[in-house]
Amino acid sequence: MTLGTRRLFPTIDASKSVDLHSLFPHCNSLRHLQQLHAQILIHGIHLSNLLGSKLADSYFASGHSHYARQAFDQMPSKNPQSWNTMLSGYLNTNTFSEILPLYQLYRAENQNTNSYSLVFIIRACTKLSLKEGKSIHSEAIKFGLETNTYVSPSLINMYHELGSLEDAEKVFKQAPLLNPTICGLMMKGYSKASMDLEVVECFDKMKELRVQLNPCAAVCLARAFGNLAAAKQGRAIHALFIKSALMASNVYLQTSLLDMYMKSGFIECAHKLFGELPCKDIVSWSTMVARLAQCGRGYESLLTFQGMLEESIIPNAVTLSSVLLACSHLGSLLQGKSTHGYILRHGIELDIVAYTALLDMYAKCGSIDMAYKVFDQMQQRNIFTWTAMIGGFGMHGMVSRVLDLFHQMRLVNEMPNSVTFVSLLSALSHSGSVQKGIECFKSMNRDYGLSATNEHYSCMVDLFGRAGLIEEAETLIKNMPIEPSASVWGALLGACRIHKHGELAEQVANKLFALDHDMSDTHVLLSNIYGASETWEMVKKTREKMNERDLQKTLGFSSIEVDKKVYVFGVCDTSKSWDSRIAGLWNVLSIHMKEISFIDFQSRENDVDEVIEEIVYGCTQKFAITF
């Protein structure tokens, strides 16, 4: 140890080690610490466990683990606290590999262990492996510390972090007394595993045993109700949180509740809560931006993003991927490009998720070339990236690119998931590639062990249906190992419509009515099918049935931007908002479309008539948002 040329510390009487203690808070650099270290050695006070540990702790805090270890090794006799200081230091500096060997040394010198050490080791094992975790668990059992107040929550946390919920439950059930912390952590485990019902069950148990809620449990509960889209119960727990004084100054809980309301469609409640938040951070803003985009309120999402920028909150990759999602929902290439520009101007680093959202935006806004450019330039790609690009080519009708990309993906050993196959099948269906579609559908299970979901079956029914292979479609549905969903029957109904199978359509529609889902679309479709086959009596009946049941057609909309204005078209009866130029252009276009048989199948010609008929479309104008 060399001393600096200038002494910062006076020579202190060895008996007054207290004076050295008081110098710790004044060490703001490695140099200061080393000088203090020297003084301690000079005066022989390193014999003191206390000073040695404090020194090690300070070295860790300044990011110099190596010196911490040196100070520790210089202590001739160590007490449990000094060992624990080292374990804690390595844990906090993420040097997990040092922890177990150090603990081995400790145990070689000591017959005993203690709850502090165990907690550090358990936390290290959380980052290591289940095998090591289990061995430390048995160590805890050996010393009767398994149910210790600090040890058992750490064990529960470790097990669910390592993916073994069963082991977490075992520890949870062995706890002699349920406390808020243990319950909170168990709920966190369930929450991570998307076991929302179990989260709620755990909460019910807490109520029964009168265990108080803690913030962790509260957050999990809000998340669970959000996922279950059960905002009614959500409002009740919100009230409970307020009563339990959990809400104030807890941004995490506030954000979780915000998210819960948004996920379950209680937009008003969410807005109210959002408005009341005393300090909105990046996450609460991003939550609003994300959820608004996801529920199709792209314009509001962008406005919220703008509001966030006005508050001088710097968006991150998470925020921007949601903004990009809003742009793709609006179909606004201008807005999407402007977001891309914002990212470049402000040098915001995107992650793989955000780049995928950028690619997806370009694809969905019609700029497939830009989408591919982004894809091509990405340093890393995951299955979502590949799937988005495959889907992009698919929606542009570029089947050969779809198949080509899938092939490339397999060459780099990326494994397709269920969604990749939805994109593939949908592309093959739209291009009428029946044979390839069948092969792809078979391959999904045979080569990748993925079992077909209703979405895949819908694509297949659509594939057969478009090609006029109604019988094949019916057989496929009959042999489905799972209960066909409304979308599967919907695809068959669509096929009936194309090929004018009135009778089958009625049967299928009845299947759809039997399923508990939004029936208005089915009624409309059915009535259109009758219309196509000119069975006007049935059209009338269907329409009457709709009125009887008080069903309204779900409102659809589409949008386009012209000269920095976003035109939103939706079904509504106020046609005065129509710009006459747009109306004129629309007429020209529809006639032209008919002339060139724009619709892929001859039999779908009547679609065009129908669209023209529905020129009760209104148009609202919104200005592009600048940021």
Added chain:
DNA sequence: ACGTGGCTCG
């Protein structure tokens, strides 16, 4: 001098 957690994105 050493110990138990929480929110947003494809």
